[in-house]
Structures are given as structure tokens and as C-alpha cells.
Amino acid sequence: MELGAGHGRDALYFAREGFTVQATDFSATGLDQLRATAGHQEVAERVTAAVHDVREPLPLPDASVDAVFAHMLLCMALSTKEIHAAVREIRRVLRPGGVLVYTVRHTGDAHYGTGIARGDDIFEHGGFAEHFFDRALVDALADGWILDEVHALEEGELPRRLWRVTQSLPPRTEAATGRHHPPGVAGP
Secondary structure, eight states: OEESOTTOHHHHHHHHTTOOEEEEESOHHHHHHHHHHHHHTTOGGGEEEEEOOTTSOOSSOTTOEEEEEEESSTTSSOOHHHHHHHHHHHHHHEEEEEEEEEEEEBTTSTTTTOSEEEETTEEEETTEEEEOBOHHHHHHHTTTSEEEEEEEEEETTTTEEEEEEEEEOOOEEETTTTEEEOTTOOOO
């Protein structure tokens, strides 16, 4: 699943690589463009798209997806409380052992602390507000998860300074034996 898929750059890449992708975004127009491009690239059968506001519950059953990807979605003008709620909802839909990969701008970015302060580490530049993450927020969002990696990278003009965070749910646990089993592997 990709949250905040926009026009589908990443969702389409995943589909071309053979993955089945559920793409969501706030913009119906962006998703229409994603669907059209999926058809032109002959991957339409691997991509579904639905309008969704990340501040609302995901329209999926519990433990129904293997992985969630969100490029720059969580650093939109969401409050810390809304970000925590979104990550709890992602956790709900992930299967045991499932992976969340997200990218966010961090407090080492040149725009952090500049522009119009909106509170809660949100700053507006040119009419666009973003939430900048400090390491404490990344760690808090990984509470109860396995924090696999926090990778620093740069993107675009300025350049934007980002973290790519990879965290996973613990695999299924057999309570009686205390043994952990990878997803899809039955216990004794």
C-alpha cells in the first residue's frame, strides 16, 4: 500500500516491479492520472487506487497488507497527534512482520525554523506547510515496532534533508512457546 501516492510515481514503479499496489491519496485528480498511466504502462491489473484522507481510518481490514510506503506524507501539515494516529492505523492494517517505509523532512533541513511558524514543528513556506521531524518523534513512532533503519538523504532543490525510516512489526509470536515465526510459517 502506498499512502499519499499522488500521481503514482512510486506506486507505478512498485507495480512495474511485480508488486500489487493499493494506492491512496487525498486528490481524486492525482489518482485519475495514476490509473491512466497504469493503463499505458500495462500494469493496471496490479494497481488499485482510492481517495483517502490520512487523518481518517484506512478502509481495510486488520492485518491485510504486507507493507506500507509513504513518501513525504507524514510531514504534511499534520499535528504530532495526527501522525501518531496515522501510524497506529498503519500498524492495524499490517500483517505480523509487515514493514512501514516512510520519508520525512527532518529538523536538520534548511527550512526548519524558518518561514511562518504554525506550531508543533510545522513551518510554512510559500503557502505550503510541513511538519519537520526530530529524532525523538521518529523513535516515538517506532515504539512497539522494530526500528530497522533511519537513513539520511537529500532530495531536490535547497536540498531537502530527509530521513527514510524503515520499521517493521514483530513477526507472529507463539505465546505458549515464546517462539517467533516468520510470516507465513506455522509454529510447531
